[in-house]
Amino acid sequence: VTTELGVIIFRIAFWIYLAAAVCYIGYLIGRSDALGKVGVSLLILGLLANTGSLAVRMVASGHPPFLNLYEYMISFAWGAAVVYLALERMTKNRSLGSFVVPLIALFALLACRLPSDVNPTMPALKSAWRIPHIASGILAYAAFGIAFGISIMYLIRDRAERKGKSFWTSRLPSLEAIDRITYRTVAFGFMLQTLLLITGAIWAQYAWGRYWGWDPKETWGLVTWLIYAAYLHTRAIGWRGRKSAVVAIVGFIATIFTLLGVSFLMSGLHSYM
Amino acid sequence: VEEVVDYTVLQVTKNPGIPVIYAGFGLMLMGIFISFYMRNPAPSTKPGVSL
Numbered sequence: 001v002t003t004e005l006g007v008i009i010f011r012i013a014f015w016i017y018l019a020a021a022v023c024y025i026g027y028l029i030g031r032s033d034a035l036g037k038v039g040v041s042l043l044i045l046g047l048l049a050n051t052g053s054l055a056v057r058m059v060a061s062g063h064p065p066f067l068n069l070y071e072y073m074i075s076f077a078w079g080a081a082v083v084y085l086a087l088e089r090m091t092k093n094r095s096l097g098s099f100v101v102p103l104i105a106l107f108a109l110l111a112c113r114l115p116s117d118v119n120p121t122m123p124a125l126k127s128a129w130r131i132p133h134i135a136s137g138i139l140a141y142a143a144f145g146i147a148f149g150i151s152i153m154y155l156i157r158d159r160a161e162r163k164g165k166s167f168w169t170s171r172l173p174s175l176e177a178i179d180r181i182t183y184r185t186v187a188f189g190f191m192l193q194t195l196l197l198i199t200g201a202i203w204a205q206y207a208w209g210r211y212w213g214w215d216p217k218e219t220w221g222l223v224t225w226l227i228y229a230a231y232l233h234t235r236a237i238g239w240r241g242r243k244s245a246v247v248a249i250v251g252f253i254a255t256i257f258t259l260l261g262v263s264f265l266m267s268g269l270h271s272y273m
Numbered sequence: 274v275e276e277v278v279d280y281t282v283l284q285v286t287k288n289p290g291i292p293v294i295y296a297g298f299g300l301m302l303m304g305i306f307i308s309f310y311m312r313n314p315a316p317s318t319k320p321g322v323s324l
Contacts, residue, residue, distance in 0.1 A: 187309040194305055198298045209286075211294075232309070 003060045007116045010053035010074050014108040016046035017077070021102040028098035028171055036094045040085075043101060047081040050108075054078060061118040066134040068119050069263055073111035076259075079138035080104045080145055087146060091181055093173055099149035107145070110260075129203035136195040141255055143189030144228070147182050148252035151245035154178045158242055179241050182248055190228045197221060216266040220258040227251040 023039030026032060053074060057065045065071040084100050157175055160168035172178070200221070201211040212218060231247040239247075 191302065191305045191309065194302060198302070202298075209284075 003057060003116065003118055006053045006056035006060055009049055009056060010108075011112055013046050013049035013053055013077075014105065014112050016042055016049055017081070017101070017105040017108045020046055021105040024094070024097040024101045028095050031171065039097060039101065040088070040094070043081060043085065043097070043104075047078065047085070050074065050078045050081065063121065064131060064134075066130060067121060068115075068117075069260075070111060070114040070116045072134065072138070072259075073107060073114060075134070075138050076141060077104055077108045077111060080107065080142035083139060083142045084146055087181070087185065091177075093177075093181075095172055096146075096150055096153070096181070099153045100146050103145055103149050125203075125207050127203050127206050129199050129206065133196060133199040133203055136192045136199065140189045140192035140196055141259060143185050143192065144248075144252050144255045147185040147189065147248045150178055150182050150185070151248040154182065154245040155242065155249075158245075175241060179244065182245065183235060186228055186231055186248060186251075190225075190232060193225055193228065197225060216262045217258065220254070220262050224251065224254040224258050227254050 020039050020042035023035045023042060027036035027039055054065050057071065057074070061067075065075055080100075081104055084097065084104065088094060088097060153172060154175065157168050157172040157178065160166075160172075161175070173181075200218070204213065204218075205211045227247065228251050231244060231251060234247065235244060
């Protein structure tokens, strides 16, 4: 078992995710239930390949696949596929996938382009807190990615309704339903993101001797958390629909900046990640 | 060359506030859980729409 094998398996997972994304889009545009079924099957198959790639990498490197950006991204694609499949089952609505599965394929593609070397752990960072920290990060960001995809869907349907175009209104769930699903997804992600910040602070205390140090990753993590807190607070004062969808979209842009932008553009204690 | 002295810098800290900090973390998570999962989600604009 080698790291290269894991990388190859993940590349296969990417192609399956891409095929699943094409089927999901075809399902929506062509209103073809058969394509929808193929899409789900491919997504599950891709998830299995993704799981295989994670398992092979764990065995080959001897640590959980959480140590560098490549490992984080293949875990993130995995988390997004799992959370999406659970959401599809809960809502019994497959059209969500037409907006979410292409995002999963995009993230898998991004992972394929990252350097996949195995890095040794810095001694200061060896801690049991890493596992809950990164696991909650994967699930929280996956939920935010899904909320982003279905918020775009909301805006498309909202625009179609105002312009009286039936192409989208006949294919997408009602605005109320989309709005509600986004809210539930953000609320799920928010709790996990809070756990992400807390476990990160405790880990930082052990590794660097302070809970919080305004490192760029920490600062942007807080900015993202505040945006989602604003999403939930503004709903409590009655925001719904379009306004909420825009906040969820802004939140995910901040999430991407926290996850990737900070790693590539800024230097700090998290720059290994 | 002057004599080289080997030394180590070690710092010992004691923080009696740790239980308070952890209790704060726990309370925060519990509060979020209760407000978003235990009670009904924020009312929808139309009745009968739920996840």
